Amino acid sequence: MSLAMEITFDWLRSNDPGANPFNAEVSGGAIQINPRPDCVSNDMCPEGTECKGNECRPIIDCDNPQSGPGECLDDRQACVDNQCECVGDCNLDGRVRANEITIMVDIINGEAPLSACPAADFSGDGVRANDITIAINNINLGCP
């Protein structure tokens, strides 16, 4: 018995952006996952991607600060200025570092404004402990 399955790239893109966080290609009935291209600047990246954390990552638009969970990747991006950004990446350089966790804790404690780390708030409900958990995941897994 054989099982055939067809998934088109467009379907992956349009219905579930989280399903295609990598550089995926569909050909000959197989999905091939390619590493993202390395880069040091945006002009090295294909259309629709930008250089962040030394790799070309997809640019994903989003509607408002509450839309990170529905419109961005892997439940690990926040919507900042209508673009999906890695939760906890305060300086938007594509990586979360320990000092950025400290900034998030300062925001929770009221010792820093949200503007110190706009990507701290995953779901637009204020910075909370669950946002710290996501940011630590982004340290461990790398930004989506």
Ligand SMILES: [Ca+2]
């Ligand atoms: Ca960062």
